[in-house]
Amino acid sequence: MTPQERYKKLKQHLSEENPVLLDVIKYYEILDKVARKNGFLDPEDTYTAHISWWPLISILGTFSSGKSTFINQYLGIKAQSTGNQAVDDKFTVICYGSGEDVTTLPGLALDADPRFPFYNISEEVEKVDAGEGSRVNLYLQLKTVRSEAVKGKIIIDSPGFDADSQRDAILRITSHIIDMSDLVLIFFDARHPEPGAMRDTLEHLVGAAVNHRDANKILYILNQIDTTAKEDNLEDVIGSWQRALSQQGLVAGNFFAIYSEDAKVQIEDEAQAERLKRKRDEDLKEITDRMDKVGIERAYRITKALEDFAKEIKDEKFPMLKKALRKWSERVVIVDLVLFGVLFAAIALLELQFGFVQTLSSSPISSAVSLLVLAAVLLFLHFKVRNFVGKRVYRKLEAQDHAVATAFKHNTRWWYPLARARFSGWIGLSQKRLEGVIAESKKAIQRLNDQFVSPSGSHMNERNHTETK
Template sequence: MTPKERYRKLEEYLSAENPVLLEVIREYQRLDRVARGLGLLEEEGSYTAKISWWPLISVLGTFSAGKSTFINHYLGMEVQQSGNQAVDDKFTVICYGGGKEVRTLPGLALDADPRFPFYNISEEVEKVERGEGSRVNLYLQLKTIPSDAIKGKILIDSPGFDADSQRSSILRISSHIIEMSDLVLIFFDARHPEPGAMRDTLEHLVARTVEHRDRDKILYILNQIDTTAREDNLEDVIGAWQRALSQKGLISGNFYAIYNEEAMQPIDDPAIAERLKRKRDEDWRRIMEKMEGVKIERAYRITKALEDFAKEIKSSKLPGLRDALRRWGRRVLLTDLLFLLVAGGGAAALFLLGILPTTPALLGAVGVGIFLLLLLVHFSARSGAARREIARLEESDPFLARAMASQTRWYRPIFGIWSGGWIRRAEEKLDSIIDYSRAAIRKLNDQFVHPLGQEKNEG
């Protein structure tokens, strides 16, 4: 799908949802044009493909942590198989669908459709496991269900993290969905209160997420706390998990403890049962509020991402590109200057010493020869210096390497590139996009925030 078709489909969807986001998509088009002009974006690429335009909730965790039971309860129907063993080794994308039954579609349906967060995910898998990108059906599936609870949202259920098979690809996909999601629920199993035994899982699910710029969107859920009733040690179990999480960098934040009432163990002591229920009800309410609020948060996240993308280009990509081009330009101009000094000085010496006669025809021929040789030396120096810079950049930033290759094409005038005027113009455009993003945030505030207690008149 071309960027133009993608813009059109997004506009069709957003026109009925939120007019502010309809304007934002046009700013994404501007950002794409700037990035393509710099060489940072492929012709078929788009920053709209780097975020989810639909509210996206991801459910991650270990085997038997109760992810599937939680999802089935939330949807009000049996969609995912549950059990103590690994019953599903794929990422399952769940969305609303017409009809009266659950339909399961292959992963290819997600990889080829830009409306979903796994668009072109086969390329990401291929980067980790060569040859696995063509087997995307082994990692993904799509389920459409007739549940009102999922209308307007996308829910992703992940395979457990305890299996070694396909671990690197699963972790790569998990990182991708954490980045794309509006809300991430990470489940742990209270029946295994010794978190040290799951150090690897904590490393991947906690240590990496606490560094995320949107880490407030990540909820850590200790599930099946009804199993603590027999020893009445809920606080000890929660404390053990919180200490384990804090060792991975989660000092405080979104930590919840729940259980499923339909699958709970009988609790003989009414006082303990009541205490667990109060804890469960309060945390369940807070989790549901978060899940219901993803639509509003998504609008802010999309708008803020526009600013973040523009800032990243301006503050990270452009300085690196400018420095690389300056080094390239200095090498080329120095080579040109040295050639002129050697060739021009040598020719002048031959004429001054009388070795060559100073006839107009010969002077013209030597001048033309020096000019043609200068062109050869100049373009050879351009190409060689560009290759060295591109090779250096490919190790640290492939996007900058691609931009460098684009900007140093043979037909681009070296003084125009070296002076950096085009970079300043790009910075001005990026500043305009950043300013727009901030104005769009204020427009969203006007929809949802009323400090004076006055609702906006809909009439």
Template sequence: MPENTLPKPPQHTAQLQQRIKQLETHLASENPQLLGVVTSFRKLDKIAYRLGLLNTDQSYATEVPWWPLISILGTFSAGKSSFINYYLDSELQLTGNQAVDDKFTVITYGRDGTSRTIPGRALDADPRFPFYGISDDIEEVEKGEGSKIDTYMQLKALPSDVLKGKILIDSPGFDADDQRTATLRITDRIVNLSDLVLVFFDARHPEPGAMKDTLRHLVTEAMERADSNKFIYILNQIDSTAREDNPEEVVAAWQRSLAQNGLTAGRFYRIYNPNIELQIEDETVKARFEQKRDADLADIQERMDQVEVERAYRIVGALEHTAKQISENWIPMVSRLRSKWRRFILWGDGTLLSAYAALAIWYTLRSEDSVATIMESLPAPEIIGGIVAATILITHILVRRTSTKMIFSWIHKKMERGEEQQIMLRAMRKNTSFWSPILRKSPSGWSRHTLNRVMNIIGDCDTHTQKLNDRYTMPSGIDKSAADRDPASPENLGAESEETTPQ
């Protein structure tokens, strides 16, 4: 595909609208407080269509996972699969001291009463799951790998009540020093979409200093994120230290290493598999280990159970973040690119037209005939005017086309591959169209009225948050439904006094 072009967006608007309607139907029964958020996403979509930031088959509403998502990352043999089996009370995942599963596994609730494994292409083609369209991302970073989606991921369905209303993702053992680019891309996408990220480390390998790149990816980069509070760090298989009687040394070594990578605050959990009998003769030490394990496991499971509430707030946050991205980042970037494109055109037009004029003057000065003789030999003024106009128009079209190629080439070379680059390519395709005036400074579709519409959507986010607060919090301690039923409640007494007070 040429660098200066993008594939024409498919016009699947009917299919997109059907997906959004299905989402609204689901929310109407499961979480009606979020219906207004979908409406706000629709408003933002219309703005983005006019600006060229979205194709007509895209919607910001479908880029947000509306089902709570918990991802589980960690080093090789850190006990991730064992933890999942314990949490689900099922031997769903293979376990072992060596890496036994090199695929990303999406685990969801199944209806038919039995567990089953489904190929990864089911995830790539279903917009309800977090890996929708992931094959395109894999193909982008590793040519030819996008068609091998089944080697990267799989879907497992299990009839477990703890899976109702949420999705788990188990990842292969992480090693940033020897990790494929495609695997890192999938990991980054998981982290971006997840509401909760459990990061597991293996207490049996107390040499965290030897895995600097892995810690940098799992800890340092996570701590730099605005949503770093969704990461939970777990030192698993801590029971191995009981046999050597050095748990404090192991924990201290990991804490120092994590602190060096940016984790200076927050909980650091220590657990081991409760299904494994702890072989410790000293009953006091054994009881201390079990007490700490049970307390930390209870806290982790409580956080996992609360993920649905966090998801609702995170969706509102995603809406606000996207709206601010448009007004504060993407529009200024498009403006700068458009200014660069306009300078290319004006410079090219001026240079070539000046060259034409200089050539005409040079020819006149070099000619042995007088200026009057030359003017008499020229065709009628109408013909001369038409030739000049055609020359200027053709020159401008050629310069404009060349400038457009240059600006798209600049985007490909200077901007890092990823979502932002694709957004700029889409926006500049609209801003460099033949009907886009070059003297216009602001991006196509952007005006003060458009800015006000974006700011109104950002303001709506506060309203959506307040509705969620009304559902999950009650600072007054008064149940409004109970107050409506009780005439003697303070709220109703206050209302009566207002009604009977003479005006």
């Protein structure tokens, strides 16, 4: 899908959903244009492909902690198989489909709808786990279900997370999913009263989440608390899990405790059953509220991402490029001067020895030819030097930032004069355009606030208000 087709499809999809987002797409187009023109972005690529346009909820967590059971219950349909064995070893992207049955499609199908967040995932996977990129179908699948609960959003169910036997590919996809999501539910299960055994898993999952720039979107869910009834130790179990999480650096997280009504064990003591149910009902309500409102989070996320992309290019990538271009042009001049100096010294020496300059300049033709030859040699040397120095700078950049390295290559193509790299006023113009994009994304956030702020002033909108100030 070309970027143009992508914009068109996105606009189609979003036209009825949210007019603010429709505006936001326009500014993504400008962002793309500026980035493409300066070589930061591949001509076939677009920043709209780097985020999820669907509201996205992902469910991560340990083996058989009840993720799939929870999802089935939310959907009201048994879409996912459940059980104590590792029944599902793929990430399953669940979305609405009008068909009667649950339909399963290969991971490749995710490419078809520009609102899905897995563009280029195979390349990302390939980078961390060579050879696995081409086998993305082994890791991803798409299911369509006819459930109102998932209309207008997508939910990702994940294979059980077991740090010991985890492939890099799965770890990479997991952190990609955390980045993309509007809401992340991380499941643990209370059948393990001693979370110590899960330390590695916690370290990976929680470690990745805790430092996330939007930590508020991550909910930690202790599931299967019905199993604490036997020993009546709910508080102890919650306490030890919270301690384990805080050891991973989680200070004040969104911590919930629930169980599944469909899968729970029989609880003899009625008072206990009542107590557990009350806790569950309370926490489950908060969780499902957040899940239902994920469309709002999504609108803010997409708009914020526009601002972040633009800021990153303007404040980080352009300065890096500018510095690299300057360094390159200075080195080329120095090496040129040294080489030319050596060349002229050699000519002077030869002249002293053999006096051939006089011979060459004896006729107009031979002197013209020899001047041309000299000019050709100088030019040849100069382009060799440009290339040689350029490759070295490029390699260094590539290790730091791929986009900047590509932009450097783009801006040092042979027909660009050296002076363009030295006097890079043109960069300022592009930065101005990005400033415009940033200003527009701020305005769009305000329009979203106008749209979503309820008279009671929900928690979420207050947060977004302060974030953008």
